[in-house]
Amino acid sequence: MADYFFVDSSGLVSVARWKSVESLPVDQDLKYAFVEELKKHPFLFFEAEDELIWVHSKSGEYSVKNGYNYLFVGCRGEDLPYRLFWHVGCLPKAGAFAWLAVQDRILIGMRLDRFGVTIIFPCVMCGGSPESVDHLFLHCPFASQCWYWLFNKLNQSVVLCKDLQSQFMGWPLLCSSSFYACLWIIAPSVLIWKIWLERNNNFFKKHSSTLPNVLFCIEKSISESALAFIYKGISPKCTFTSWDNWVIGHWPALQLLPMHGAISKKRSPSINRKEIVWLPPPPSKYKLNFGGAYRGNPRKSTIGVVVFDDRARIIKAQCQCIPDGTNNVAELHALSVGLDLLL
Structure with missing residues (x-):
């Protein structure tokens, strides 16, 4: 910026001032925009040599650790909703995969291209846009239908976000006092895990399932995880609401759960495994x-x-x-x- 400011030493104190931009060989509108932009960035003038400063560290010095934290922690992981990945009710492999996916850490087309492993290839599910995390799990027509199916099953109208991380960060945890509130926590990670499995079947095995079959597998996995969590013991603050009635009517697999009386938290007597031998x-x-x-x-x-x-x-x-x-x-x-x- 040295070409656009000068040091005024006419007074008692030297002051750095912006030069006039009238002599710039550009039209008036661009000059005006340039001046307005300069006004937004006041600066201090020091009689010192210029030096590079890493603004993301207290010392101003760059280190590999600071660079890593800025790229993968400060930018993408600071506000992630951990419950959607590591909650005890989540399917473990689905939660771990979703945790990597929202941070763009899975081996997908665009990431492999950045590594120089392969060139960017189109989405294997729709054959349209290049395969990226946001496209495969959100904007691909196949994925979009899965998400809208899930919204309908949860009796909510939710708009898809521009990227996967925003989708998880803005995911609503509604009906927290309802009997089946755990569905909100379990569902999103299972959905993208099943989409990933279907993508791999298409890519590696050249075998594709119909959308109804994939939706059936998604519903089955979500229901089994929810039932397993509920059988472990549900909070006494939970009540059976009108939303739970909707869930029972639209999730047939959840009807296996007895709805009358409290769920017992007593565990079956422990078995001494040493006594179980083959004869x-x-x-x-x-x-x-x-x-x-x-x-x-x-x-x-x-x-x-x-x-x-x-x-x-x-x-x-x-x-x-x-x-x-x-x-x-x-x-x-x-x-x-x-x-x-x-x-």
């Missing part, structure tokens, strides 16, 4: 051990079957993948296969 079958008998596992419920399922004799020797064993199904289907399928091995 071989009686002489001349066989023992069948079977199990079924699933990933996603309903998603990919597998089973395992082992047959032992009375000396604890493995007589027959089998494991295999089965068509997509729930955990109950997987267990029943494993039992059927085990009985076929015995017969």
Whole structure:
């Protein structure tokens, strides 16, 4: 700015003043705007050499720690609503993922491009805009439909924000004294976690689910997390409100919860795990051990079957993948296969 000010030493004290901008080779409107901008920035004049100062530290000196705190803490993490990520009722993996997503720390298209890993590619869900955190989880037509579906399920009208961080920072925690108030805390992290899983299925497996199937999985995960939290014990200050009636009518999975009487906070008696041991079958008998596992419920399922004799020797064993199904289907399928091995 030295070209635009001079030091007036005519008086007793030297004073720095702005030069006239009339001689600048620009039109009058731009001159006026420039002068007005200069007036907004008063400055002090010192007879000293210029130096660089890092304004985000008390000493004025830059350090890697101060730079990191400014980029990732001071700008993006200072006012984040921690309850939406780390509340005891939140699905842990969904909360942890949402915590990273709102700070733009997940490996998504635009971030991979910044790292030089790959070039920016379009959103795999809509094929339109470049894939970024804000687009994938908010402005993509697929994500927008998921959010508006959630607003409708919560009986609220909420406008989507311009970015994901603002969406979480402005997320309303309403009906705090209602029976199902935990839905407000659990829902947003589960929603973007399911969108991320669907994105990965599209990107890596070239498999896409229909929107109703994705919404069904979102509702199921939110309901299971809410029920698990409520069964642990609900605050005596909570009351059953008209909003809870709406929730019961629009969240079928929550109807599994008994609505009459208080929820007992008594836990089942503890089990001494050392007393639970596997024993071989009686002489001349066989023992069948079977199990079924699933990933996603309903998603990919597998089973395992082992047959032992009375000396604890493995007589027959089998494991295999089965068509997509729930955990109950997987267990029943494993039992059927085990009985076929015995017969």
